[in-house]
Amino acid sequence: MLLTDTPIEIPLIVTAVNAGRTAQARLASMGILPGEKLMVLRNDINGPLVLEVKGTRVAIGRGLCQKVMVSPGNEESKE
Amino acid sequence: MGKEITIAFAGNPNSGKTTIFNRITGAHQHVGNYPGVTVDIKEGKRNIDGLPVKFIDLPGTYSLTALSEEELVSRNFIVESKPDVVIDVLDASTLERQLYLAVQLIELGVPLVLAFNMTDVAEKAGFKFDIPLLSDLLGIPIVQTTATSGKGLAELLQTALSVARQKIEHEPKPLVYGKELDTEIDRIVTRLSSTEVNPYIDLPLKWSAIKLLENDSEVVSDFMNTGGDVGELFDAVEGSRQRLARIYSDPADMLIAEARYGIISGAASEAVTRTVEERHNFSDRLDKVLINPFVxxxxxxxxxxxxxxxxxxxxxxxxxxxxxxxxxxxxxxxxxxxxxxxxxxxxxxxxxxxxxxxxxxxxxxxxxxxxxxxxxxxxxxxxxxxxxxxxxxxxxxxxxxxxxxxxxxxxxxxxxxxxxxxxxxxxxxxxxxxxxxxxxxxxxxxxxxxxxxxxxxxxxxxxxxxxxxxxxxxxxxxxxxxxxxxxxxxxxxxxxxxxLPPYRTPTIQGLLIHAWDRGRMYLKKAGTIILAISILLWWATAYPKLQIYSDDYDSQLETLRIDYETELMDVNLELGLPDGFDNIKIALDKWIEDDRSELTTTNSLLADRFLETVIEIDEIRIGFDRAVDEQGLIENTPDFITVKYVFESRLTELEESKPDYFPIAENYLDNILSPYLAQSSEIEFKIYEENLNYSIMGRFGRFLEPVFRPMGYDWKLVTATLGALAAKEVFVAQLGIVFSVGEADSASSSLRQKLMDNYSPLIGFCIMLFSLISAPCVATLVVTRSETRSWGWALFQFFGLTVLAWILTTLVYQVGTFFGIGV
Structure with a gap:
């Protein structure tokens, strides 16, 4: 499902990032790339989302978030 | 003296990199001059153990791709300037993300030291680091630091210098990207080792191979620019990409990014443990409020x-x-x-x-x-x-x-x-x-x-x-x-x-260095380009000099002066001072010249009393004007009347306490001094106006008048506008000069009267509209030029806005005139 459609504060795993190369690399440098865990902390009606990734908080524009696919990541998959 | 050692600081934004740089270099730093770079690279120098060491503060980046200027600048600096050692500053509490940059620095093969910054904070948050193990896993020395207190910095420097002097062998463990990727990288490395074409002979072949596989635009174009035959090499890279595409759905650059994080989490899972998972810390709670859409x-x-x-x-x-x-x-x-x-x-x-x-x-x-x-x-x-x-x-x-x-x-x-x-x-x-x-x-x-x-x-x-x-x-x-x-x-x-970095308390040193940096840059500009433009504008307003004036202003001024002095003699007589006593005149001249601050004594008690009264009346009046000005009082409002009453009663009080001197002093101020000053400054401004007319600026104003005509401007407004190029507020003063009303400020009622007599409200509005939109002042022009590092953008802004202003103002003026609005 789309990152923008997920409930907040549940663990998620990125399955795909369908953005352009620049945006993809930008997200990767923040730790957002397939296989990585993250959590949505804030998702208001409009404006950027706030994610928790690798212990940091990152704000990502809504448009870009719509290009990130995620699936629910269960707690056990946390090492 | 040995060779100068260069130590570059790299790291994520907010990792404490600049704080460490500031701590180590103190005030001995400046923005380095790297042509064509709009990102600042700061340099600092210090002697350590008698050896000169140069420190470079690279821009804070998360990665080393060619996709953002900061990243490219950092990477190019490392590739081209070959620092003896790079210190990568990492915020220990977000280690995994921070190590992404470190891995790319390892790929570059640059001698590296990792500074684990803020480990105290990270440990409080429940992290436990096995530093020796992690250092061993990566093959890179690691030093724990606390930038804000300076803890660990001495050790960091010593380690960095040892690496630089090759006392510690720089031997990072080879990075393992996974079987398929490693195979393809090795293939490209083999191809690279057999070709002459390599713009990066000093760098590890593996780095070039990875970058080619990533399709890094800068590296690809560098290979093409060598002029050598890169066809075979590029074909090989393309072949590798296709083989990978058969196995994985992600493109090669993403695979490499994933592999880097794989390497990191592998090392971290062995050397980093988290005992307590602390949620909702201080930053969390603060963010609940500060980024709330309503609050x-x-x-x-x-x-x-x-x-x-x-x-x-x-x-x-x-x-x-x-x-x-x-x-x-x-x-x-x-x-x-x-x-x-x-x-x-x-x-x-x-x-x-x-x-x-x-x-x-x-x-x-x-x-x-x-x-x-x-x-x-x-x-x-x-x-x-x-x-x-x-x-x-x-x-x-x-x-x-x-x-x-x-x-x-x-x-x-x-x-x-x-x-x-x-x-x-x-x-x-x-x-x-x-x-x-x-x-x-x-x-x-x-x-x-x-x-x-x-x-x-x-x-x-x-x-x-x-x-x-x-x-x-x-x-x-x-x-x-x-x-x-x-x-x-x-x-x-x-x-x-x-x-969204965690909230932190800033250091005073950091703040001051920041402010001083900008201040110094601004001063430098004021001393160079702005100075030159000021001189140019001054020259255009002052030259060429008019030789013969339309009227004999000198003799007019002289007549005024003689009249004034005669009237002063009458004051002397009125006070009962001897004929020919001119100490009052001397004292008053000095007083006026000193902006009404110091009064010299006259050796006469009578004269001194008189002068004191003059000054006291003057002070009360100035006090009233200032009060009106400061409180922004508008005439005939209740507040204005109250203030006026207060000051008038002070004057009455003074009159009662000095009945002998008050009328004479008041008469002198109102009927002798004021008209004299007003008339002489009017003549001086007539001289100024004639000079201005004759000057390049004045002629230019007249020359440009037809251009400004469609928006209702006459040459006077044009000349004032040209003068305002130096600074917008000069417009008012310039207008005062062209209308010869003497010293004008925005509250000048005589200038307002002249404007009302000469122009319509429509033109008034056009003046404001044009001032709002048109060419910014020269200081803005210069700052735009230095911030964009291009005269092109500065001039584009300057003329673009002026043209826009002209079009809009003309439109308003023409439409307004046509419909008879405000004419």
């Missing part, structure tokens, strides 16, 4: 108001002191030359250099205060939140959330605002913001509105009129931003990806 915005606006208030309310008195200082300097230099000296050197020094540069340097306190405020917002971590909040709005006009802050500052002054766009990382966002900032009506334009509005508009329309002007500026800025975004700066707006 966050009002808090942001209050904080912005504080920045504004600090910059201009605290800055203005300091600015006043500097102004006084420059006035004093001008006066002193003036004094070196004889009375009424016509020396061109005097004029150049006083009017050109001191006036011109002084007019620019007076902004220094505002600029320093603004940058201290910005530094506080940045160093506490709030700036990222502000950008987050504003992004909803700014996104709609194609700008970044952070653009809002410099735009707001533009209402005070465009110069610090344009310098403030440095907080924007994206070049396009930055350029658009710079270009539209002058439309935020700056403080220097306020005197123009303050002069014009009361002259042409009834009092109930004055407030709405001022509001209209400001709103027109904002609307134009929004429209222009959108327009620029869809034309010149077309393309996807940079994605909003921004870390």
């Amino acid at each position: 966050g915005m009002p808090i942001f606006l209050v904080l912005m108001y504080l920045v504004f208030w600090l910059t201009f309310t605290i800055g203005d008195p300091l600015m006043g002191w500097l102004e006084t200082g420059f006035a004093w300097l001008g006066g002193t230099v003036n004094g070196w030359f004889g009375e009424g000296s016509e020396s061109p050197i005097r004029s150049l020094l006083v009017d050109g250099i001191i006036g011109g540069v002084g007019g620019v340097i007076v902004f220094l306190p505002n600029i320093m205060l603004l940058f201290i405020s910005i530094a506080v917002l940045e160093d506490t971590g709030y700036m990222a939140r502000a950008a987050f909040i504003m992004d909803r709005l700014m996104h709609k006009i194609g700008l970044h959330g952070k653009s809002f802050i410099p735009m707001l500052i533009g209402f005070g002054c465009s110069v610090p605002a344009i310098m403030g766009t440095r907080i924007l990382e994206n070049k396009r966002d930055r350029l658009v913001t710079i270009l539209i900032i002058p439309l935020m009506s700056c403080g220097a334009r306020l005197p123009i509105y303050a002069l014009i509005i009361p002259a042409f508009f009834p009092s109930h329309l004055q407030g709405p009129m001022l509001w209209t002007i400001y709103v027109i500026g904002i609307i134009l800025a929004v429209v222009l931003a959108k327009l620029l975004r869809t034309t010149i700066f077309k393309g996807e707006s940079s994605p909003f990806v921004m870390e």
Whole structure:
């Protein structure tokens, strides 16, 4: 499902990032790339989302978030 | 003395990199000069163990791709300047993300030391680091530091120097990207080792191989630019990519990014443990409020108001002191030359250099205060939140959330605002913001509105009129931003990806270094290009000199002086002083010359009493004017009448206590001194006006009149507009000169009268509209040029806005004239 459609504060795993190369690399440098865990902390009606990734908080524009696919990541998959 | 050692600092933004750099280099740092780079690279020098060491503060980056300027600048610096050692500063509490950069530095094969910063904070948050194990796993020395207290910095330096002197062997463990990737990387390495074509002979072949596989634009073009035959090599890379595509769905660059994180989490799972998972810490709780869509915005606006208030309310008195200082300097230099000296050197020094540069340097306190405020917002971590909040709005006009802050500052002054766009990382966002900032009506334009509005508009329309002007500026800025975004700066707006760093307490040293950096840059500009332009403008207003005036002003002035002195003699007689006693005249002349501050004694009790009374009356009157001015009182309002009553009763009191001197003193002030000063300054301004007419600026004004005609301007307005190029507020003074009403300020009622007699309210509005939109002042031009590092953008802004102003003002004037509105 789309990152923008997920409930907040549940663990998620990125399955795909369908953005352009620049945006993809930008997200990767923040730790957002397939296989990585993250959590949505804030998702208001409009404006950027706030994610928790690798212990940091990152704000990502809504448009870009719509290009990130995620699936629910269960707690056990946390090492 | 050995060879100079270069140590470069790399690291993520907010990792404490700059704090460590500041701690180590102290005040001995400057912005390095790297041509073609709009990102600052700071340098600092220090002797360690008698050896000179150069420190470089690379821009904070998360990665080393060729996709952003900062990253490319950092990478190119490492590739080209080959520092002896790179210290990668990492925030230990977000280690995994931070190591992503470290892995790329290892790939570059550069001698590396990792500084685990803020380990104390990380340990409090429940992290446990096995530093020796991690260091061993990566093959890189690791030093734990606390930047804010300076702990661990000595050890960090020693380790870095040992690595630089090759006392510690630099032997990173080979990075394992996974079977398939490693196979393909090895294939490209083999191909590279058998070819002559390699622009990066000093770097590991593996790095080139990875970059080629990633399809890194810079590396690919460097290979092409070697001129060698790269066809086979590129075919091999393409083959590798296709083989990988058969196995994986992600492109090669993503696979490599994933592999890097794989390497990191492998090492971290062995050497880092987290005992307690702490949720909802201080930053979390603060963010619940600060980035809340409902509460966050009002808090942001209050904080912005504080920045504004600090910059201009605290800055203005300091600015006043500097102004006084420059006035004093001008006066002193003036004094070196004889009375009424016509020396061109005097004029150049006083009017050109001191006036011109002084007019620019007076902004220094505002600029320093603004940058201290910005530094506080940045160093506490709030700036990222502000950008987050504003992004909803700014996104709609194609700008970044952070653009809002410099735009707001533009209402005070465009110069610090344009310098403030440095907080924007994206070049396009930055350029658009710079270009539209002058439309935020700056403080220097306020005197123009303050002069014009009361002259042409009834009092109930004055407030709405001022509001209209400001709103027109904002609307134009929004429209222009959108327009620029869809034309010149077309393309996807940079994605909003921004870390919200944990909140921190800023260090005083960091704040001061930040503010001083900007201040110093500004001073440097004032001393060079602005100086040159000031001299040019002065020259254009002062030359060529008129030889013969239309009237014999000298003898007129002389007659006035003789009349004045005769009348003073009458005062002498009235006081009962001996005939020919001229000590009063001497004392009064000195008093007027010293701006009515010091009074010398006259050796006569009678004369002294009289002079005291003159001064006391004068002081009460000045006090009244000042009170009206400071409280912004409008004539005939109840407040005005109250204040007037207070000062009038003081005068009455004085009259009662000095019945003998008061009438004579009052008569002298009102009927002798004031007319004399008014008439002589009127003549002086006539001289000035004739000179101005004759000067290049005046001729240019007349020459340009036809161009400005369609928007209702005559040559006087054109000349005043040209003069305002130096600084917008000069417009009022220039207008005063061309209308020869003597010294004019925005509250000048005689100038307002002249304007009302000469122009219609429509023209009044056109003057304001043109002043709002047209060419920003020279200081803005120069700052735009230095911030964009291009005269092209500066001139584009300068002329683009002027043309826009001309079109809009002409439109308003023509439509207004046609429909008979305000004519």
